[in-house]
Amino acid sequence: MGVLYLVRHGQASGNDGSYDGLTDLGREQARAVGAELARRGVEPDLVVTGELRRQRETADELLTMLGEPAAGWSVPVRKTDSRWDEYDHLALLAAHEPRHRDPIALATDISTAPRPGRALQDLLDTALRAWMTAEDHAGYAETFPAFRARVRAALDEVTAAGRATAVVVSSGGPISAICAGLLGVPADGWLALNRVIVNTSITAVLMGGRGASLLTYNDHAHVAGDGRRLLTYR
Numbered sequence: 001m002g003v004l005y006l007v008r009h010g011q012a013s014g015n016d017g018s019y020d021g022l023t024d025l026g027r028e029q030a031r032a033v034g035a036e037l038a039r040r041g042v043e044p045d046l047v048v049t050g051e052l053r054r055q056r057e058t059a060d061e062l063l064t065m066l067g068e069p070a071a072g073w074s075v076p077v078r079k080t081d082s083r084w085d086e087y088d089h090l091a092l093l094a095a096h097e098p099r100h101r102d103p104i105a106l107a108t109d110i111s112t113a114p115r116p117g118r119a120l121q122d123l124l125d126t127a128l129r130a131w132m133t134a135e136d137h138a139g140y141a142e143t144f145p146a147f148r149a150r151v152r153a154a155l156d157e158v159t160a161a162g163r164a165t166a167v168v169v170s171s172g173g174p175i176s177a178i179c180a181g182l183l184g185v186p187a188d189g190w191l192a193l194n195r196v197i198v199n200t201s202i203t204a205v206l207m208g209g210r211g212a213s214l215l216t217y218n219d220h221a222h223v224a225g226d227g228r229r230l231l232t233y234r
Contacts, residue, residue: 002164003215004155005042006175006203007033007062011232012054020053022061026199029223029230030058033200034065036222037167042066044076046166048158050084050174058200059169076167083154086171087131087147089124095139096127125191132187144187151177159207166207172197179203182214198223199232 010026022030047063049055059078094101100109100123113119137143151174158166172194180190182205198220206213223230 001209002159002162002166002207004158004205004207004212005037005044005165005167006178006205007058007167007169008172008175008197008199008201008203009052009054009058009169010061011199011234022054022057025230025232026054027057027061029200029232030061031065032222032230033058033202034062036202037062038066042165042167044163044165044167046158046161046163047076047078047169048081048084048154048166049079049169050086050171051080051082052085052171055084055169055171056080059167062167062169081154081157083150084168084170084174087142087173089127091141092127092131093123096130097123121195125195128191128194132191147173148177148181152181155205155212159205159212163207175203178205178212179214179217182212193217197233199234 009022010029011023012026013021013023043066047059049059063076090103090106093106100106110116110120110123131140132144134140134144154174155178158168176190176194176197179193180187183189185193197218200223201218201220202222203217203219204215206215220231
C-alpha cells in the first residue's frame with residue numbers, strides 16, 4: 001500500500017488580478033510544508049501539480065526542503081495535470097451575479113463591505129451553492145458534476161500508478177471534493193470542507209488494493225505555531 005499526500009497551495013496574491021502567484025508568505029508556507037514532509041521521512045516517487053502557477057510554485061518550494069535523494073530513493077517523477085486545477089471562482093461569481101462580470105464592480109462590492117473578507121466568503125458560498133444545485137447548467141463552462149468527475153479521475157490515475165508515495169499539490173476545491181467523495185458525504189459536506197482548508201495543509205490518502213481511503217484531512221500543525229503567523233485560508 002502507498003500513501004498520497006494532497007497539499008494545498010500556499011497563499012496566493014491577487015495584486016496582479018490573477019490570484020495565481022505565491023506571496024512571500026505563501027512561499028514560506030510552502031517551505032514549511034516541505035520541511036514537515038521531510039521530518040516525516042516522506043520520499044515521494046511522484047509529484048503532481050495542476051497547471052496553476054500557485055500550485056507549481058508551491059511544489060517548487062516544497063521540493064527544495066526535501067533535500068537530495070537518499071540512498072534507495074530516486075529523484076521523483078514530476079507531472080502536470082490540469083485535472084487538479086481549482087474551479088474558476090471568478091466565472092462562478094459572474095454566472096451567479098452578472099454585475100460581477102466586471103472585476104472592478106466585484107472588487108468594489110467586496111472592499112466597501114463592513115467586513116470585506118466575510119463579504120467575499122458569503123458571495124463565494126452563494127455562488128458555489130447555485131453551481132452545485134443548478135438543474136440548468138447553462139452559463140457554466142464546467143458543471144459541478146463535471147468538476148467532481150475530473151478530480152476523481154485524476155485521483156484514480158495516481159492511485160492506479162502503483163507508486164509507493166506520491167505528493168499532489170492542488171487547491172482547496174479538488175482536495176475537499178476528493179475527501180467528500182471518499183467519505184460519502186453530500187455536496188453540502190464538500191462546501192463545509194472547502195471552507196476551512198488551510199493553505200499548505202496536508203491531507204493523506206491511503207492507496208490500497210481496495211482503492212483509496214482517507215487517513216487525515218487538513219493537517220496544518222506545521223503552520224499553526226509562531227503565533228499562527230503562517231496560518232491563512234486564502
